[in-house]
Amino acid sequence: MTIKYDIVIPAFNAQKTLPVVLNEIQKLSIKPDTVFVVDDGSKDQTGAEAQRFSNVKVMRLTKNQGKGLALRAGIQQFLKKNGTDFLLLMDADGQHPVTSIPEFLQKAALQRADILIGHRRRRLGEMPLLRIFSNTVSSLITSWVTGKKINDSQCGFRLLRRSVLETLTLEEDGFQIETELIIKAVKQGFILDFVPIPTIYNGQKSYIKHFSDTVRFVRIVLKELTSR
Numbered sequence: 001m002t003i004k005y006d007i008v009i010p011a012f013n014a015q016k017t018l019p020v021v022l023n024e025i026q027k028l029s030i031k032p033d034t035v036f037v038v039d040d041g042s043k044d045q046t047g048a049e050a051q052r053f054s055n056v057k058v059m060r061l062t063k064n065q066g067k068g069l070a071l072r073a074g075i076q077q078f079l080k081k082n083g084t085d086f087l088l089l090m091d092a093d094g095q096h097p098v099t100s101i102p103e104f105l106q107k108a109a110l111q112r113a114d115i116l117i118g119h120r121r122r123r124l125g126e127m128p129l130l131r132i133f134s135n136t137v138s139s140l141i142t143s144w145v146t147g148k149k150i151n152d153s154q155c156g157f158r159l160l161r162r163s164v165l166e167t168l169t170l171e172e173d174g175f176q177i178e179t180e181l182i183i184k185a186v187k188q189g190f191i192l193d194f195v196p197i198p199t200i201y202n203g204q205k206s207y208i209k210h211f212s213d214t215v216r217f218v219r220i221v222l223k224e225l226t227s228r
């Protein structure tokens with residue numbers, strides 16, 4: 001079975017790292033049909049750099065509105081286009097290795113999973129301590145809420161079937177969209193699985209606001225618990 005897929009990459013001030021990611025995608029033996037880059041109000045040349053690549057479609061948001069909204073905009077572009085049954089979500093900063101994409105495609109071809117999520121090792125020296133803590137706690141809480149073992153709730157490197165995105169209504173604007181997607185997908189009965197990927201932190205600036213994003217994460221969990 002050959003997997004036909006598209007890619008959505010939200011990008012904010014990523015003019016240095018995004019071209020590296022796009023160039024690596026060009027080298028894949030099984031290439032995506034289309035790469036949708038959503039320039040989330042960048043102040044640099046992110047959009048212009050992306051437009052240099054032939055199979056890339058760039059959508060520019062006039063101001064920075066958050067990863068969640070950028071992802072939702074890219075997903076809408078994917079759903080308007082027919083011909084591909086899978087969508088791969090990945091970041092522009094190089095923390096999601098393009099070399100792992102064939103593993104996602106192979107696993108999707110061999111078994112029935114609706115969502116495949118990257119699973120990073122949480123080890124000191126590979127992942128910053130604060131990220132280890134937040135990832136561990138959020139994964140444990142998400143596992144408790146869904147009743148499923150969630151190995152890595154915060155990883156945005158994901159392969160999804162079109163049917164998942166046609167069914168779910170995503171509302172979050174920030175990084176919490178990753179938790180929202182998991183909770184809503186499990187609630188709808190979709191099958192989740194995980195793909196081990198390298199843990200890469202390359203010194204790029206993180207746009208996660210730990211306190212405010214933690215508050216939003218708690219709000220999502222409470223909203224799910226009270227809606228049962």
